[in-house]
Amino acid sequence: MNVTDLQTELILYAKSIGVDKIGFTTASPFIELKNRLRRQQELGYQSGFEEPDIEKRTEPLQLLEQAESIIAIALAYPSKMKDAPLGKKGERRGIFCRASWGVDYHVAVRERLQLIEAWLRERVPDVKIKSMVDTGELSDRAVAERAGVGWSAKNCSIITPEFGSYVYLGELITNVPFAPDQPMEDECGECRLCIDVCPTGAIVEGGQLNAQRCIAFLTQTKGFLPDEFRGKIGNRLYGCDTCQTVCPKNKGKANWIHEEFTPDPELAKPLLEPLLTISNKEFKAKFGHVSGSWRGKKPIQRNAILALAHFKEQQAVPELLEVMKKDERPVIRGTAAWALGKIGGQGVREALLAAKEREQDMEVLVEIDKGLALLTEIE
Structure with a gap:
């Protein structure tokens, strides 16, 4: 099977397993991100939860030899709750953010990535793959942005036209040379x-x-x-x-x-x-x-x-x-x-x-x- 047909089939397969958006990009270094991360480090703006090695975060070839492309996926999550209980005097309530509603997204996204991995291994005998979600070395948002999943917004989220910024992200580096998608135009405009x-x-x-x-x-x-x-x-x-x-x-x-x-x-x-x-x-x-x-x-x-x-x-x-x-x-x-x-x-x-x-x-x-x-x- 040629790479074009493989890519077409993979997009259809991804949809069938509950992936809401899929995009492709090259495995070339994330130069702009590297500069931004160095600046963040200098300013002391990092959380400390992220991968400390900036080279690993921005150079896919350091993570997978012969890396040719990266597949980015997104799963949409709810922004509204049905039957939300109201807190009142004597019965005050706290709130978890929307990204922590339902099952742990690390598990949900990883399951999809593993299915895609298995699907590729069946069709490409010498395929090399490294997948990650959130806790991996690469910046999920930088990959999603370059793969055309959404644009990188002022609020530091990826915004998709279909689901807004309420999406979980994951990615998979591979040695299969998939055709890259075009990054999306920034639509934040003057809004701040x-x-x-x-x-x-x-x-x-x-x-x-x-x-x-x-x-x-x-x-x-x-x-x-x-x-x-x-x-x-x-x-x-x-x-x-x-x-x-x-x-x-x-x-x-x-x-x-x-x-x-x-x-x-x-x-x-x-x-x-x-x-x-x-x-x-x-x-x-x-x-x-x-x-x-x-x-x-x-x-x-x-x-x-x-x-x-x-x-x-x-x-x-x-x-x-x-x-x-x-x-x-x-x-x-x-x-x-x-x-x-x-x-x-x-x-x-x-x-x-x-x-x-x-x-x-x-x-x-x-x-x-x-x-x-x-x-x-x-x-």
Whole structure:
């Protein structure tokens, strides 16, 4: 079979296994990306979660000898939730970002890539392949952009005309010389809504993100959240969708396509208080299949405490007092102390002062003092 026919058949096969978009590009180096990544590194804008070796991120031949082309795929995920529960006084809820609704996308995208891999191996005896999704060396967005899947938007997402930016991306490097697709024209135009409404000013300019200020990144950190961001994360437990939800190109893109990505409303918008005392076993059983669980329960619990403070949820005070008193983890104890100062209420000052007497951890003591100072402002 010649390469043109193989490519045509592969596109049809990809659609049949639930791939919403497929594109092809060469395996030549990503020169512009290399320069951009070096600049990001110099400015200290990286998250630390990405592959540190810029050469590996931008030179496909370093990842696969004889690489000729890269296949990029995209799967659309929902932007809207049916029957979303409403939080109310006494029953406050947090929210996971849309990319963490339904089954973990790493699993879903990897399954499709493995099927494509098997399909190619059947038809090309000496085929060489390396596939990856999100945690691989290559930049998913740079590959998708060059393969014509969508354009690279000001909010640092890939926007597709059909599904907006609500797409999961993956790619497969191969030694098969597929014909490359044309990159898409940038359609952001003069719009800068995503830059203007970013809660922390993380989008420095169109296409440039300071990951250290991005709420999506901050919700995944395990230490104390810096003070300046505590009032900004609202009730977000994992991730942030603001720069997507305000985007005009996402208007009307519900994307109820794949059953596996349909959110369970009670998991996507869970009650906050039960999260404070959830065990590791319970957390894994309940949230283990969603991508937002990858850092474990600690960041989620810390964010749940901050969300209760955001709501000034008086009913959570007894639970927070218990957490401050008994939790073994300094970050959780300290965040609870800060939250109690933010919420206030009967007996809180006495409890904070008592905690100050018994606490041994210096960082927690700092948070207790912050809580007492906040309490003074309320009173």
